Each structure stands twice: as structure tokens, then as C-alpha cells.
Amino acid sequence: MKPEDLLLLVGREMPFGKYQGRLISDLPGHYLAWFARSGFPPGEIGRLLALMHEIDHNGLRALLEPLRRR
Incomplete structure (x- = not known):
């Protein structure tokens, strides 16, 4: 994972x-x-969906809230 992925x-x-x-x-x-x-589908979209699944599965959606405000 790259930090930019969270912004994506x-x-x-x-x-x-x-x-x-x-x-x-x-x-x-x-x-x-x-x-x-x-x-997951191939490519970037699959990578992002997998990352979002991990975030959701571990109850970490709140970590994305500060990024939404940017």
C-alpha cells in the first residue's frame, strides 16, 4: 500500500x-x-477494493474521515 492509495x-x-x-x-x-x-478485479481498482475491504473488515473506516475534509 502507498499513502496515496488512501486519498484514492x-x-x-x-x-x-x-x-x-x-x-x-x-x-x-x-x-x-x-x-x-x-x-477482486485486476489492476488498480482491484487493489483499492482489497484495501477498502481490509479497512472495513478491521473497523477502521473512521481513519478516512480526515481525508474526506481535504
Whole structure:
């Protein structure tokens, strides 16, 4: 993980699927868990979804709040 990835989570929108257009940091936990079970897509989006899953799974979503205010 790179520190810039945290900024991408609060600034990048989901490019496809049921939650298309929603910020990655705002995706519901059950959707992230589904990706974890089914497999994350390749590339940057998959890396960001995996990171957000780890953050959500460990109850650390509050860490992203200061980044939202930037």
C-alpha cells in the first residue's frame, strides 16, 4: 500500500456494477466482502477494493474521515 492509495479511496468512484458512481470509501461492507470471496478485479481498482475491504473488515473506516475534509 502507498499513502496515496488512501486519498484514492475517498476520491475515486466505483467504475462498474451495482454501486457504479459511488466513492470506493462509501461502498458497503457486504459488497466488499463479496469481492473478497469472489475475487477482486485486476489492476488498480482491484487493489483499492482489497484495501477498502481490509479497512472495513478491521473497523477502521473512521481513519478516512480526515481525508474526506481535504
